[in-house]
Amino acid sequence: MSQFPAATRLRFVLVGTQHPGNMGAAARALKTMGLARLVLVAPEKPLDEEAFRRSAGAEDVLGDAPVVATLAEAVADCRFVLGCTARARRVQLEEFLPADAAARAVAKAGEGAEVALVFGRERTGLTNEELQLCHAAVHIPSDPEFSSLNLAAAVQVLAYEVRMQLLGAQPVAATEPDSREQAASHDQMESFFAQLGETLDEIDFHKGRAPESAMRKLRRLFLRSEPSEQEVRLLRGILADTQRMARLAQNNGKDS
Amino acid sequence: MSQFPAATRLRFVLVGTQHPGNMGAAARALKTMGLARLVLVAPEKPLDEEAFRRSAGAEDVLGDAPVVATLAEAVADCRFVLGCTARARRVQLEEFLPADAAARAVAKAGEGAEVALVFGRERTGLTNEELQLCHAAVHIPSDPEFSSLNLAAAVQVLAYEVRMQLLGAQPVAATEPDSREQAASHDQMESFFAQLGETLDEIDFHKGRAPESAMRKLRRLFLRSEPSEQEVRLLRGILADTQRMARLAQNNGKDS
Numbered sequence: 001m002s003q004f005p006a007a008t009r010l011r012f013v014l015v016g017t018q019h020p021g022n023m024g025a026a027a028r029a030l031k032t033m034g035l036a037r038l039v040l041v042a043p044e045k046p047l048d049e050e051a052f053r054r055s056a057g058a059e060d061v062l063g064d065a066p067v068v069a070t071l072a073e074a075v076a077d078c079r080f081v082l083g084c085t086a087r088a089r090r091v092q093l094e095e096f097l098p099a100d101a102a103a104r105a106v107a108k109a110g111e112g113a114e115v116a117l118v119f120g121r122e123r124t125g126l127t128n129e130e131l132q133l134c135h136a137a138v139h140i141p142s143d144p145e146f147s148s149l150n151l152a153a154a155v156q157v158l159a160y161e162v163r164m165q166l167l168g169a170q171p172v173a174a175t176e177p178d179s180r181e182q183a184a185s186h187d188q189m190e191s192f193f194a195q196l197g198e199t200l201d202e203i204d205f206h207k208g209r210a211p212e213s214a215m216r217k218l219r220r221l222f223l224r225s226e227p228s229e230q231e232v233r234l235l236r237g238i239l240a241d242t243q244r245m246a247r248l249a250q251n252n253g254k255d256s
Numbered sequence: 257m258s259q260f261p262a263a264t265r266l267r268f269v270l271v272g273t274q275h276p277g278n279m280g281a282a283a284r285a286l287k288t289m290g291l292a293r294l295v296l297v298a299p300e301k302p303l304d305e306e307a308f309r310r311s312a313g314a315e316d317v318l319g320d321a322p323v324v325a326t327l328a329e330a331v332a333d334c335r336f337v338l339g340c341t342a343r344a345r346r347v348q349l350e351e352f353l354p355a356d357a358a359a360r361a362v363a364k365a366g367e368g369a370e371v372a373l374v375f376g377r378e379r380t381g382l383t384n385e386e387l388q389l390c391h392a393a394v395h396i397p398s399d400p401e402f403s404s405l406n407l408a409a410a411v412q413v414l415a416y417e418v419r420m421q422l423l424g425a426q427p428v429a430a431t432e433p434d435s436r437e438q439a440a441s442h443d444q445m446e447s448f449f450a451q452l453g454e455t456l457d458e459i460d461f462h463k464g465r466a467p468e469s470a471m472r473k474l475r476r477l478f479l480r481s482e483p484s485e486q487e488v489r490l491l492r493g494i495l496a497d498t499q500r501m502a503r504l505a506q507n508n509g510k511d512s
Contacts, residue, residue: 029409034399057404097420140416141423143290148313153285156409157416160396164353167397203497217490225481234473241459246501252508 003034004166006109011037012155013074015130016121018044024054024062025152026119031058033159034166038065039074039116054152071118071130079113080105083126083134084154086147093137101138102161117158122151184232192232192239193219199239202246259290260422262365267293268411269330271386272377274300280310280318281408282375287314289415290422294321295330295372310408327374327386328442335369335439336361336482339382339390340410342403348476349393357394358417369439373414378407388472389442391479437484448488448495449475455495458502 012030017023017040024047027038038061047062055062068074075081082101083093096104101117109115118134120126131137140157142149149157184192197215200206206214227235268286273279273296280303283294294317303318311318324330331337338357339349352360357373365371374390376382387393396413398405405413440448453471456462462470483491 025406025409028404028406031402032398032405032409034402056406057402098416099420141419142288143419146287146290146313148284149288150281150284150312150408150412152406153281153288153409153412156406156412160354160413160416163397163399164355200494203494203501205494205497214490217487221481221483221487221491225477227477231473231477234470235477238456238459238461241461242498242501245459245498245505249501249504249508252505 006106007035007162007166008037009109009112009114010035010105010162011039011074011078011114011116012159013039013041013071013116013118014043014151014155015041015071015074015118015126016044017151018122019151020045020048020051021054022122022151023047023065024051024056024058025150026155027055027058027062027065029152029156029159031055031061033156033163035159035162036061036064038062040065040067041071041074042069043067071126071133075116075118075133077114078116080108080115081118081134082116082136082138083118083131084120084138084140084158085125085131086139086142086149093131093134095137095139098138098140098157098161099164101136102158102165104136106162106165117162119151119155182229184227184229188229188232189223189227192222192236195236195239195243199242199246202243202250262362263291263418263422264293265365265368265370266291266361266418267295267330267334267370267372268415269295269297269327269372269374270299270407270411271297271327271330271374271382272300273407274378275407276301276304276307277310278378278407279303279321280307280312280314281406282411283311283314283318283321285408285412285415287311287317289412289419291415291418292317292320294318296321296323297327297330298325299323327382327389328446331372331374331389331442333370334372334442336364336371337374337390337442338372338392338394339374339387340376340394340396340414341387342381342395342398342405349387349390350480351393351395354394354396354413354417355420357392358414358421360392362418362421364439370441373418375407375410388475388479391482437486440483440485440488444485444488445479445483448478448492451492451495451499455498455502458499458506 014023014026023040030038052059082105105115140149140154270279270282286294308315338361361371396405396410
């Protein structure tokens with residue numbers, strides 16, 4: 001949890017939640033993203049079995065969540081408060097997309113500020129009074145024709161963007177240079193292509209056509225996949241057996 | 257829905273879902289992001305009241321979802337298949353973060369390809385066999401210490417990233433917009449792999465070893481390069497000539 005110091009200064013605030021299950025699902029959403037601070041403002045019903053069931057292992061996050069009476073109380077010590085809205089036009093707040101909002105939230109928290117992301121009621125969202133406590137709004141750009149994003153789903157999207165920002169500090173590992181084996185060297189690739197060219201001759205693949213066009217296409221295909229040394233050895237093994245067959249076929253042809 | 261033509265070529269595939277409620281929540285997640293194509297592969301239980309309740313207005317998306325028996329069937333006409341994994345290290349697929357995966361998926365769909373995003377079972381994810389049908393993996397970078405992302409939450413994150421791409425919020429470096437030919441379909445790739453398997457037998461490549469390991473490595477290599485239809489034809493032409501040689505060698509062997 002404390003892998004990212006900024007994360008300890010970020011709280012997710014749920015206001016007037018109607019379904020306890022959504023509080024549980026929100027706790028789970030936070031915990032999967034390495035976040036732990038949930039605050040509950042005047043939930044309609046207290047936490048129940050359904051809430052803990054849907055937290056699915058995030059009982060600690062849910063159980064530790066303070067319950068307070070008003071949003072003002074929940075964000076009293078915060079220096080940056082973002083209100084999540086389906087449509088923020090009602091109140092003239094600056095409005096950010098989730099990635100941008102998360103970037104700002106993480107930056108402020110990184111500077112030492114307490115930061116809150118605030119989510120309204122399932123049906124009616126945040127009141128104008130509540131939005132006026134926010135420094136800016138976050139808008140998840142749902143389809144205007146069907147914008148009924150589940151509360152926990154909205155929390156998940158923001159928590160995900162916060163995590164991406166936290167991880168973004170260190171360029172993320174999860175991308176391409178996967179733990180594959182050592183890529184084949186230029187020389188290894190050229191030796192493979194030479195053997196491939198010979199093999200195509202031996203199986204009479206070209207049948208009188210110029211070999212250049214096929215070889216060019218094959219080079220492109222194999223270079224694109226950036227084979228490992230091990231993969232090139234595998235391919236060359238196949239070529240070797242193909243050449244063995246071709247020679248056998250040819251020798252026998254000579255015999256007859 | 258048809259606001260973005262590319263969206264009509266993007267399907268979200270849920271494999272072996274255990275809780276019908278999650279299928280409903282996934283349908284809702286898609287619809288809020290302006291997406292409509294859900295495919296259900298062998299769900300453990302049929303859609304029920306809970307599923308439709310949790311779809312919360314996305315009954316159309318849920319009700320229209322075809323139910324098929326296997327993942328292969330669900331992606332038969334797809335030219336780009338992304339498998340969502342908690343941890344992809346098991347199978348050495350190229351692994352993308354959600355935003356990057358969505359960028360690629362939308363780019364391919366924009367070029368006219370059918371594209372699938374595949375989500376596994378709640379507890380156990382996708383099997384290795386299922387991952388082998390995928391061109392690449394998507395990894396939502398959850399906290400390694402608590403990575404139990406809810407299925408619908410994972411769908412929500414990917415659907416959200418797809419929508420961000422469709423909206424073109426950040427004009428994504430739409431990655432390798434190579435002017436290549438039409439990518440080979442799932443079925444075309446599988447026919448190629450079947451012929452490759454036969455060919456390896458005929459040239460006696462395995463020499464008593466189990467063929468699975470070599471085939472798994474070859475699948476990975478060729479899927480990674482996302483061959484065009486034309487390239488697959490070229491490769492199959494080489495295999496056909498190799499098989500011809502192998503048969504000639506064998507027939508002659510019989511003669512002598």
